[in-house]
Amino acid sequence: MGTTQLDTVPEPKYWHLKTVLSEALDSEFSVGEILPNERDLAARFGVARATLRQALEQLELEGRLQRRRGVGTTVAPPRMGVAVASEQHTWPGAAGDAWQPADCVTAAPPSAVAQILESDPEDGVHIVRRSRVTHGQPVAAELLYIPASSVPDLSGIDAPSGTARARAVLRELARLDLEGEDRAVELGSARADDAKELDRLPGAPVLVVTTRYFAEGRTAAVSVATYRADTCRLTFGDSGGVEIHHDPERRAS
Amino acid sequence: MGTTQLDTVPEPKYWHLKTVLSEALDSEFSVGEILPNERDLAARFGVARATLRQALEQLELEGRLQRRRGVGTTVAPPRMGVAVASEQHTWPGAAGDAWQPADCVTAAPPSAVAQILESDPEDGVHIVRRSRVTHGQPVAAELLYIPASSVPDLSGIDAPSGTARARAVLRELARLDLEGEDRAVELGSARADDAKELDRLPGAPVLVVTTRYFAEGRTAAVSVATYRADTCRLTFGDSGGVEIHHDPERRAS
DNA sequence: GAGTGGTCTAGACCACGTC
DNA sequence: ACGTGGTCTAGACCACTCC
CATH class of the missing domain: 3.40.1410.10 (Chorismate lyase-like)
Structure with a gap:
């Protein structure tokens, strides 16, 4: 069997995406840095833009990101x-x-x-x-x-x-x-x-x-x-x- | 001119929808009552389901609604x-x-x-x-x-x-x-x-x-x-x- | 004008609770 | 089996900021 784990709970894509992004923020980005734009990010992860946005919204809610229309998405400082x-x-x-x-x-x-x-x-x-x-x-x-x-x-x-x-x-x-x-x-x-x-x-x-x-x-x-x-x-x-x-x-x- | 007011700030649909629903909750529904399902509501207001959901999400965030998968959307009691x-x-x-x-x-x-x-x-x-x-x-x-x-x-x-x-x-x-x-x-x-x-x-x-x-x-x-x-x-x-x-x-x- | 995030659509399929 | 809300797609257009 190729699967070591039963996929008992198929994790939603945006949830997994949020985890991946969160780890990337910790290791590869510093406060104030600008992320790639949403269309690029979505393409990079192979998901629709709406799905990517769902992950970004959660991260913004948790105070990890700051998004401004016309400007971009940046890494937020700690609350x-x-x-x-x-x-x-x-x-x-x-x-x-x-x-x-x-x-x-x-x-x-x-x-x-x-x-x-x-x-x-x-x-x-x-x-x-x-x-x-x-x-x-x-x-x-x-x-x-x-x-x-x-x-x-x-x-x-x-x-x-x-x-x-x-x-x-x-x-x-x-x-x-x-x-x-x-x-x-x-x-x-x-x-x-x-x-x-x-x-x-x-x-x-x-x-x-x-x-x-x-x-x-x-x-x-x-x-x-x-x-x-x-x-x-x-x-x-x-x-x-x-x-x-x-x-x-x-x-x- | 038919317009009495300049549309300086075109209000997003979901925002207006939220206001309308909120008023309906106050006047036409009581606590615990079940709302029509999302597909019906969206059709009734002439918007896509995703747009309706954006309004429902906000109302849920504010503690006005409770949504449960497989069950439906109900009017929440005061916090x-x-x-x-x-x-x-x-x-x-x-x-x-x-x-x-x-x-x-x-x-x-x-x-x-x-x-x-x-x-x-x-x-x-x-x-x-x-x-x-x-x-x-x-x-x-x-x-x-x-x-x-x-x-x-x-x-x-x-x-x-x-x-x-x-x-x-x-x-x-x-x-x-x-x-x-x-x-x-x-x-x-x-x-x-x-x-x-x-x-x-x-x-x-x-x-x-x-x-x-x-x-x-x-x-x-x-x-x-x-x-x-x-x-x-x-x-x-x-x-x-x-x-x-x-x-x-x-x-x- | 170019590039960003914000809004919106019209579909599809999935997970869950109830009957 | 059926109906519910939850997830996801692939587009489109709009509002805003910056150059």
Whole structure:
């Protein structure tokens, strides 16, 4: 018999292809290097372009590759650790905060947010947009929902919107006593506006972090932050400093 | 002119399709209901099956749909909140732990784990496999790496492997003074063995939670837990109890 | 304009669950 | 045996970036 192994589970082509490519990335390519284009690669492996793309998509999802239309496919650097929460709780906008306020409007919250805030959807909330840049690269976009009732002393501010108002709202919010916070992380896909800000195509995979801030015995603010899933590893606690490298043995199969 | 709007950005078909389907799911379907099969749906919308599938894939990624080969496509329930960490730190296997030990072997750790443990890859580690079931559904698979040096008093145990040994290792580990822990969350794709345990196909998107446990001034254990990304919302703190529902306004576009 | 990745088509066959 | 979703093909055209 020529076969040493029963082909009990015929492995899909794209799966095998992904393994082969992954090993090639480890041994024959360095970070930032450009791969051959998809048509050439497909021909080289003797598969249709769609099949090759299925393998590339998985590798991109795992943060191993970066693809840009009109440019090409490059080897991605290891994911960067992005600190999301530390042991002690702080208000958004506190000193050392990695976020940059972009603007602020006042409107009715989306129903899901109103539900978290346990407020009437008719009540106004201040919506602060912020963005986060690390190593010169945009990594996250955030919408911060702050009920108007959480920051009642905003009358002295004349700016109706914009960065100035965003800063004023955060300053007022920080006057409250932060009693606690909690978070949830889930997988999502980038909306068109977030995608633009994160320099990705709409639908790109993102990690959505929803944070509730508690003060005065209720939910005083809610943050919905959208992180690029391909380039980010979210860290909680003090693990931000440690870089975890790709392990061919474990992740490649 | 018949056009009221310049078609500056021709929306991809699958993107539009996803929006339409998403709205239909909100208004015309209830949880658990079976959708028409892919060939019928594609015909109904006048697109190729591959295009329809691209839309379904996104909706599955967002936790709106569940697809099973040989069965069909059903409307998924809202993601369940899965508590990953609370305010106070505890060893794995402590009372109230949601995990169930499956077995335990002693071997050399993969290089990435050895690096986190800051140990020699040649040194042995106990590898405890555990699984987590919520609402009768498997949600996560874990590999716990515990350096042999962290649990030196394991000589009295005769079981060389299996559940009994797993419990013994965890019991010994709990004798140490837990000084702290930290976590990282990133997107990954399920390896073949994890996929089987999670009742998904290989390559399915998963949330990988890496936890480091500190004791005696060093890393005493490392956990790599793989959660189903389609059905789980990972919670940190006390937010586990709150169910966040799908919001058509925000998530559907 | 040339070259890249992104979208789309219309087929075919396969693996799996159910009856 | 049948119907389902999963894989795969060989093309085509489009949107984007760079020169």
